[in-house]
Amino acid sequence: MGVVMIVLALLPLAISGSYYMHVLILAFVYVVVSSGFRTISISGQFNIAQGAFMGVGAYAAAIPAVWLHWSPWVTIPLGAVAATVVGSIIAYPFARLRTVYYAMGTLFLGYVIMNLITAGGKTTGMSTGLGGVQPLFSNRTHYYYLAFGLMVVSMACMYRFEFSRIGVRMKAVAQSHQVAASVGIGERRNRILAVAFGSFFTGLLGAFYCHYQGVASPSSYGLGATLLIIMYVLVGGLNSFWGPSVGVLILLVIPEFYFRDLKGDLPYVTAAILLIIAFTLPDGIVGLVNLVKNRIVKRLGRGGLPQQPEGEVRADAPGD
Amino acid sequence: MLLEIKGLTKRFGGLKAVGDFDIHVDEGEIVGLIGPNGAGKSTVFNLITGVLPVTSGTNMFRDRDITRSQPDQVAALGIGRTFQLNPLFPEFTVLQNVTSSFQLHPCSSLFDIFFGTPKYRRNERFIREKAHEILSLVGLSKEANDLARNLAHGHQKMLGVARALATKPTLLLLDEPLAGMNPSEIQYSLDAIRGMRDNGITVLIVEHNMQILSLCDRVVVISFGEKICEGLPSEVRANSEVISAYFGADYVC
Numbered sequence: 001m002g003v004v005m006i007v008l009a010l011l012p013l014a015i016s017g018s019y020y021m022h023v024l025i026l027a028f029v030y031v032v033v034s035s036g037f038r039t040i041s042i043s044g045q046f047n048i049a050q051g052a053f054m055g056v057g058a059y060a061a062a063i064p065a066v067w068l069h070w071s072p073w074v075t076i077p078l079g080a081v082a083a084t085v086v087g088s089i090i091a092y093p094f095a096r097l098r099t100v101y102y103a104m105g106t107l108f109l110g111y112v113i114m115n116l117i118t119a120g121g122k123t124t125g126m127s128t129g130l131g132g133v134q135p136l137f138s139n140r141t142h143y144y145y146l147a148f149g150l151m152v153v154s155m156a157c158m159y160r161f162e163f164s165r166i167g168v169r170m171k172a173v174a175q176s177h178q179v180a181a182s183v184g185i186g187e188r189r190n191r192i193l194a195v196a197f198g199s200f201f202t203g204l205l206g207a208f209y210c211h212y213q214g215v216a217s218p219s220s221y222g223l224g225a226t227l228l229i230i231m232y233v234l235v236g237g238l239n240s241f242w243g244p245s246v247g248v249l250i251l252l253v254i255p256e257f258y259f260r261d262l263k264g265d266l267p268y269v270t271a272a273i274l275l276i277i278a279f280t281l282p283d284g285i286v287g288l289v290n291l292v293k294n295r296i297v298k299r300l301g302r303g304g305l306p307q308q309p310e311g312e313v314r315a316d317a318p319g320d
Numbered sequence: 321m322l323l324e325i326k327g328l329t330k331r332f333g334g335l336k337a338v339g340d341f342d343i344h345v346d347e348g349e350i351v352g353l354i355g356p357n358g359a360g361k362s363t364v365f366n367l368i369t370g371v372l373p374v375t376s377g378t379n380m381f382r383d384r385d386i387t388r389s390q391p392d393q394v395a396a397l398g399i400g401r402t403f404q405l406n407p408l409f410p411e412f413t414v415l416q417n418v419t420s421s422f423q424l425h426p427c428s429s430l431f432d433i434f435f436g437t438p439k440y441r442r443n444e445r446f447i448r449e450k451a452h453e454i455l456s457l458v459g460l461s462k463e464a465n466d467l468a469r470n471l472a473h474g475h476q477k478m479l480g481v482a483r484a485l486a487t488k489p490t491l492l493l494l495d496e497p498l499a500g501m502n503p504s505e506i507q508y509s510l511d512a513i514r515g516m517r518d519n520g521i522t523v524l525i526v527e528h529n530m531q532i533l534s535l536c537d538r539v540v541v542i543s544f545g546e547k548i549c550e551g552l553p554s555e556v557r558a559n560s561e562v563i564s565a566y567f568g569a570d571y572v573c
Contacts, residue, residue, distance in 0.1 A: 171412070175412070
């Protein structure tokens with residue numbers, strides 16, 4: 001983990017200003033947003049409106065930035081707060097829905113949110129998007145470091161959330177809301193908390209992204225973004241903390257770095273990867289890595305993975 | 321009076337599952353709620369704990385009205401319960417099942433948990449110790465690191481009890497603790513329940529296994545959602561209405 005961090009921190013020296021840097025900024029955004037999706041999912045909620053929450057963050061930042069000329073340093077946090085507020089308000093009635101009904105509900109919800117946004121007339125720029133969102137910096141390297149910093153802080157917060165007693169409550173609610181309630185873990189309260197927490201970082205990076213692009217356009221958010229997010233999460237591994245990050249690495253960073261000449265055919269390759277994973281690796285790439293690690297450890301005669309720390313709930317081995 | 325249920329009624333559409341049911345539990349008692357299959361015993365539990373909304377009637381716990389309380393609020397007031405089926409978190413280990421059930425005493429605030437304050441870490445240490453104590457009490461120390469879903473049925477039931485104990489209940493509702501257990505497990509469970517009472521926990525047991533009678537101070541018999549008899553175990557055993565409810569009217573001599 002530390003090595004990855006140092007490499008990412010020093011990388012701009014090598015690829016300064018290039019297209020690769022743009023890819024990595026995009027990757028940082030998607031790592032956080034996909035992990036936000038997964039953070040909500042540990043409480044048993046498959047939130048298909050994730051892309052729309054990202055859009056709420058983006059437009060909540062873009063509108064005051066364009067029309068009121070607010071500073072990006074105000075509008076980006078504002079985007080995060082707006083996504084949290086919208087997320088929490090919506091989470092309250094949606095806490096009555098579970099499993100596939102929750103997914104269906106949020107699917108339509110995301111659609112409604114994006115339609116409301118584009119129906120905003122001149123204020124939101126309608127379907128062409130709201131241009132002229134003032135940039136933060138003139139230098140792409142600065143964007144890189146800001147995105148990197150936002151990612152590190154967001155991931156640290158989500159890690160803490162999941163691997164503390166809060167995450168235990170979420171996982172308890174996901175496994176059995178009745179048993180959870182019988183020991184005092186309220187289902188609704190905790191599910192709202194998960195959505196609020198996950199959508200904060202989703203809105204934060206959504207707001208950052210629109211300032212980086214200079215435009216808040218509906219095509220970058222909503223269902224299209226949700227599909228990307230779900231793809232990254234499933235390929236990387238829904239059940240492990242680093243799953244979404246690995247998914248972004250495999251489906252976004254590596255193709256953009258090494259297979260750009262495939263451009264037109266890339267969707268087919270992606271689809272093939274997705275299908276193979278769906279059929280053979282229900283726990284994604286990270287699940288495969290854990291499996292192999294387990295095998296090797298067993299062969300060395302140590303008998304399975306080392307015991308996890310007592311009392312700490314870790315459904316997976318997050319690795320480092 | 322610890323728990324006082326008056327006129328409890330539950331209708332599912334046109335079907336009356338529980339009708340005008342009264343029961344009370346005093347501090348330190350072991351009360352049995354028995355009856356044939358489908359009599360409405362578990363429904364009564366679900367109505368007390370707020371899992372199902374009550375149609376009419378009042379539930380009082382320590383002179384507080386809990387009729388409309390949510391399950392987690394009922395738990396916070398000091399009513400612990402077990403479940404007949406799926407009594408645990410299957411993907412947690414046995415130990416995690418117990419530690420995750422410590423949400424009320426001690427309770428860490430979200431702030432403490434997120435920032436890992438000394439108070440939180442102290443609480444977690446305390447919880448880990450207590451969890452081991454509870455596991456040895458119910459005889460699951462050896463299985464502490466097994467996944468809960470891999471446990472044998474009898475052990476799952478005991479883990480359900482362990483989880484309920486972790487909420488530090490004043491009143492413990494046990495839903496068919498003996499169902500599916502073999503004779504030695506039954507003996508162990510009976511001793512364990514008696515031990516809980518000796519530790520100051522009041523117990524209300526739903527059961528249709530009559531072996532539970534030996535344990536109870538008082539027994540309430542329910543059939544088709546209505547109370548048909550109440551009294552000492554010996555009185556209930558001899559009651560002709562109870563015998564007819566269990567075996568059919570022909571068997572009453």
